[in-house]
Amino acid sequence: MSYAVIYDGNCNLCANFVSILEKFDRGRQFCYIPMQDDQTLQQFNVTPEDCEMGMILIDRTDPTQRWQGSDAAEEITRLLPMGRALIAVYRAIAPIKTLGDSTYIQIRDNRYKLFGKRDRTYHTAYPVGCAADKPNTSCSL
Structure with a gap:
């Protein structure tokens, strides 16, 4: 699990997205941290204020590599099979990228209402610190 996905564990959309992603990935690339897990977030130097700006993706092999908001969603997609080509096209067409960024902000700011x-x-089956072959175990970094 090379990447940590920080998501809003109280948001239905966010939880459903993570649930689908974890079923597809099965802990191979991604592990997950709900924004409500203050203790684990501190280990990654992520504040509640950081979380207000949307989902965060952290490269665990190089924690200085971080993506947030729509950039995090794009990077997650890019890392999936066949995602690299899809994201390359998406990013190459400026109006679509701009629309995606602004749509993400609107959804982020109104997610509970929507x-x-x-x-x-x-809480996912693949939290930070757990081996992919041992889902639902209590683990730490």
Whole structure:
């Protein structure tokens, strides 16, 4: 698991996105941290204020490499099979990229109104620190 995805575990859209991603990836590339996990976020030097700006993707082999918001969504897609070509086209067409960025901001700022808020924080089968072959285990970095 080379990348950590920081997501809003109380947002229905975010939790569903992560659920789909974890089923597809099965912990091969991505592990996950809900924005509500302050202790783990501190280990990555991520503040609650950072989380307000949207999803974060961190390269765990080089934690200085970070993407946030629509850039994080694009990078996650790029890392998936056949995603590199899709994102190359998306990024090459400036109006589409601009529309995607502004749409992400609108969804981020209105996610609870648009998609609802969960009663409990969603925790994945592949949290940071767990081996991909041991889902749902209690692990740490």
